[in-house]
Amino acid sequence: MRLALLAGLLGVLLFSRARQDVIGQQTEPLRWIEAGAGGTLPAEMYFHNADGKLGVLLTGGPLEMKGHAFFEPQGINPRGCVTCHQPSNAMSVSVEAIRERWRVTNGEDPIFAAVDGSNNPKLPQALASSHSLLLNRGLFRVGLPWPPADKTVKPEFIIEVVRDPTGVNLDDTYGLKGANPTISVFRRPRLSANLKYVLSPDDVFNIKTGTLMAIDPETGKPASMNMMADARHLTLRQQANGAYRDHQEGRQGSLRREALEQIVAFEQQVYLAQSHDRWGGSLVEANGPLGLGPRALADGKIHVLANNNRDPVFRLFDAWKTPATMAKELTDAQREFRAPVARGNDVFMFRQFWIRDAAHINSIGLGNPIKRTCATCHNTQMTGQDLAPGWVDVGTVNYPTWTELPVFSDKAELPVFKLTCDKGAAPHPYLGRVIYTNDPGRALITGKCTDIGSIVMGQFRGLAARAPYFSNGSAKNLRELVDFYDRRFDMKLTEQEKVDLVNFLSVL
Amino acid sequence: MRKALLVLLVSGSALFSGGTTAQRREMPPAHRRNFVACPIVRDTKTLPCWLAEYEGELYFLGLQGSSASEFYPPQLNHEVLVEGTVTNDPRICGGIPLKPLRISVLPELNRACNTLLPAEDGLEAPAAVARRFSEDLRKPGTDISQREFIIPFDFDSDYLTFHTTRIVGEAARIAKAVNVAKIEVRGYRATTWLSNGKQFIETETIAAQRANKVGEILVGLGLPATAVTVISKNEPEPCDGVTDTDKRRVTVRLFTP
Known part of the structure; x- marks a missing residue:
């Protein structure tokens, strides 16, 4: 018995050591960059994760972080942009990294700032439970004025707080009935990388609304509206100033001009993607798939509609379909991994299912349901976003398809809102005029009933480095993400198809 | 289907009117089919077909397309207003084609509109018109x-x-x-x-x-x-x-x- 126990303990220790090596916590000095720490960011960086390595490329070359506005605190708290947009975490931040920061700093890291790094600024900040949404799901509080700050918006619905485990929406300072009525939702930080794709504008007209696209005030041209979860900021400058005020508690209204330009210039030169498999082999191979690794992102064309079999969203994976066409130097294990990746690409691109009751997909002239594929909506080459403004109610935040526990369960973590739409307003196309939601999404900006629960879809890049997924952090891993879609759209995926999809997503 | 129509006429935001006495005696031309019904989607080996039933007859509305298609299909969970002219063309997906045809998805929810038929031999969709980019x-x-x-x-x-x-x-x-x-x-x-x-x-x-x-x-x-x-x-x-x-x-x- 003791021998078995010892062997078990040794196994755990060996596993822990191996895990530590894979994660690279001890060996990668840039794994966590503290704001203000200084140092040099190399032009090429590689960071271990459970599925291999993430590659990050700075097309402008190495960068000195000391004095750089992205890496230095700008507001009154000690956060910088980098605090929540870490290169090792695909310019977002993973729950794994957040938990590690809690452990290492005993909860003192600036990422846990009360303003939005806790469930409610009035909770005792030393307790982990006060930061449970960040520690468990990687969610930051986003407080938005209600009614919207844009006084030309006439809300089509009223909002009631059904319940709020965080207490923040019922709080007399921060809540809907405070002096500055605010609704707080909780969302994941999005990638500040590969932005030439994200910011690439579509047509003059917005196919989602049948009206004109919003105009980028800096260029006078249509904006992409694909950067933020609710498309509230149109440009990098707007976003940087918003983050300065909301996340860094900046009190000057906006960033200094030089700081703003430095941040924007930096963000425009960062490209990232998974670069290596879990055996250390590069995913970028001669005659291999063309869409992998950060260089492919840096060199790729923008605004390519790719829901086709000629030049698919993440390019062709034909070389990995059979061992005969794979690179000769690969091991058996690597070959056995690449074949399902190629199959996963086929599932993503060509496996049809009924897409149903998804507002801003089915409701914009495509019909409900439509028999199409994942790539119908995730159609932009290289990122898998939507070429059009990508807000969709895919069902993650609205009852009854939401990922939350039942409304009256005591264990749910997110607030629940009841939105009641005016009789004269166009109803939500599939939920009507009374909607329960964790996050009204785009509707908090437009005030429209049809937009309730619509969230702008995110990039599919660097996924292995930044779990969890969905705007509400509800999918802990890629398998849970795939399972959600399988349930939501009754896809009837086989176990093999699920595994293939997970493998495919892990190399992006 | 008829029950669904009645529901709409009572609950819809649009106004239903019985019309004047003269209008009640008259009817639209016999070759016209103007009606509100739940749409039906029928799967096929290729593209799904959209149909609607009126007075025991099935009418073909169109095929699934894209947002650049001329025909925007109906939506389950909503009734559809069909306004078309009966043709002598062969049935498509089991339904009589209407040309010209306009359909309108009515905005209010109707969860009774929920019919999705499986593919069936002999009920094939026609080849899709080449897509205009x-x-x-x-x-x-x-x-x-x-x-x-x-x-x-x-x-x-x-x-x-x-x-x-x-x-x-x-x-x-x-x-x-x-x-x-x-x-x-x-x-x-x-x-x-x-x-x-x-x-x-x-x-x-x-x-x-x-x-x-x-x-x-x-x-x-x-x-x-x-x-x-x-x-x-x-x-x-x-x-x-x-x-x-x-x-x-x-x-x-x-x-x-």
Whole structure:
């Protein structure tokens, strides 16, 4: 018995050591960059994760972080942009990294700032439970004025707080009935990388609304509206100033001009993607798939509609379909991994299912349901976003398809809102005029009933480095993400198809 | 299906009217099929077909396409207003084709509209019309001498489709090219004369919603707001059961100096 126990303990220790090596916590000095720490960011960086390595490329070359506005605190708290947009975490931040920061700093890291790094600024900040949404799901509080700050918006619905485990929406300072009525939702930080794709504008007209696209005030041209979860900021400058005020508690209204330009210039030169498999082999191979690794992102064309079999969203994976066409130097294990990746690409691109009751997909002239594929909506080459403004109610935040526990369960973590739409307003196309939601999404900006629960879809890049997924952090891993879609759209995926999809997503 | 129609007539935001005595005695032409029903989607080996049933007969509405297609399919969970003319063409997916045909997805939810039929041998979809890429559709193509533009709408809708936004875009392009002095945007609401003799009238505010939306787009496209006059005719257009679809519209007229 003791021998078995010892062997078990040794196994755990060996596993822990191996895990530590894979994660690279001890060996990668840039794994966590503290704001203000200084140092040099190399032009090429590689960071271990459970599925291999993430590659990050700075097309402008190495960068000195000391004095750089992205890496230095700008507001009154000690956060910088980098605090929540870490290169090792695909310019977002993973729950794994957040938990590690809690452990290492005993909860003192600036990422846990009360303003939005806790469930409610009035909770005792030393307790982990006060930061449970960040520690468990990687969610930051986003407080938005209600009614919207844009006084030309006439809300089509009223909002009631059904319940709020965080207490923040019922709080007399921060809540809907405070002096500055605010609704707080909780969302994941999005990638500040590969932005030439994200910011690439579509047509003059917005196919989602049948009206004109919003105009980028800096260029006078249509904006992409694909950067933020609710498309509230149109440009990098707007976003940087918003983050300065909301996340860094900046009190000057906006960033200094030089700081703003430095941040924007930096963000425009960062490209990232998974670069290596879990055996250390590069995913970028001669005659291999063309869409992998950060260089492919840096060199790729923008605004390519790719829901086709000629030049698919993440390019062709034909070389990995059979061992005969794979690179000769690969091991058996690597070959056995690449074949399902190629199959996963086929599932993503060509496996049809009924897409149903998804507002801003089915409701914009495509019909409900439509028999199409994942790539119908995730159609932009290289990122898998939507070429059009990508807000969709895919069902993650609205009852009854939401990922939350039942409304009256005591264990749910997110607030629940009841939105009641005016009789004269166009109803939500599939939920009507009374909607329960964790996050009204785009509707908090437009005030429209049809937009309730619509969230702008995110990039599919660097996924292995930044779990969890969905705007509400509800999918802990890629398998849970795939399972959600399988349930939501009754896809009837086989176990093999699920595994293939997970493998495919892990190399992006 | 008929039960679903009754539900709509009671709960819908549009106004149902029995019409005048004279109208009750008369009916739309016999070859017309104007009705409200739950749509039916039928799977096939290729593209899904859309159908609707009226008085025991099945009618073919169209195929699944893309947002650049001419035909925008119906939606389950919603009833559909069908306005079409019966043809002698062979059945498609089991339904009689209607040409011309306009369909409108009605905005209110109706969860009874939920029929999805499996694929069935012998009920195949026709080959899809070759897809026109959106880039082609975005090229200007209107004669610069054109001074009046008609933007059609679905019943009770102010949504501009991929195609109708193009019409507004062309109106703006030509208005700028000819240095327009005045632009008159006029919105209308209409009535559909259903095949059961009843009238289906659009909501009161829809004419103004349509006109305001088109006016805002023209200004957004760079035309001076002072040159754009927006008018809406709130009295519903009379119906004849044949041309009712053409009356749900906004007209844009350009006046040159």
